[in-house]
Amino acid sequence: MKKYRAGKIKREHSVIEQLWPVLEHIAECDLVTSIIPGPISPLGTHGFEVTFQRFTETGLRLLAKNGAAVQEVYLVAPDKQSTLEWLAAEGIVAWKPPRKATPQRRPVPEPLRTVVLPSDMACSVCGRAMRAGTRAAQLGRKRYTYAHVRCAQK
Numbered sequence: 700m701k702k703y704r705a706g707k708i709k710r711e712h713s714v715i716e717q718l719w720p721v722l723e724h725i726a727e728c729d730l731v732t733s734i735i736p737g738p739i740s741p742l743g744t745h746g747f748e749v750t751f752q753r754f755t756e757t758g759l760r761l762l763a764k765n766g767a768a769v770q771e772v773y774l775v776a777p778d779k780q781s782t783l784e785w786l787a788a789e790g791i792v793a794w795k796p797p798r799k800a801t802p803q804r805r806p807v808p809e810p811l812r813t814v815v816l817p818s819d820m821a822c823s824v825c826g827r828a829m830r831a832g833t834r835a836a837q838l839g840r841k842r843y844t845y846a847h848v849r850c851a852q853k
């Protein structure tokens with residue numbers, strides 16, 4: 700088979716129906732240096748779509764499907780991310796930028812733990828005495844301190 704180019708599009712393989720105009724559209728993009736359609740495989744699904752598969756060493760790999768067949772398309776594009784954004788902005792591939800990490804929720808305050816004091820001790824908040832046998836708030840995670848329940852809730 701004689702290889703030839705229609706613009707940037709390499710025609711080593713024929714192209715599935717509906718894909719050619721998309722490739723011509725992509726060929727308009729300055730970010731893309733060449734477009735290499737891969738071999739065609741038979742398929743049993745319906746509908747035409749072009750999806751972004753992954754980045755390659757030299758650019759991007761797309762997958763085109765029509766009702767009858769599926770075909771990989773390799774784009775040679777030095778600026779891969781901008782090319783993908785261009786393809787998405789042009790509506791050629793369905794792709795959304797990954798969501799930014801959602802800000803972390805505020806830590807939920809731990810439920811107040813109360814204990815019965817085994818001995819008299821000073822409240823860690825107000826410093827006043829707490830009597831043995833009364834309920835007090837237990838604060839902290841490893842080294843506990845104790846406080847009046849009312850003081851701990853402030």
Ligand SMILES: [Zn+2]
Pocket residue numbers: 822823824825826827846847850
């Ligand atoms: Zn207190």
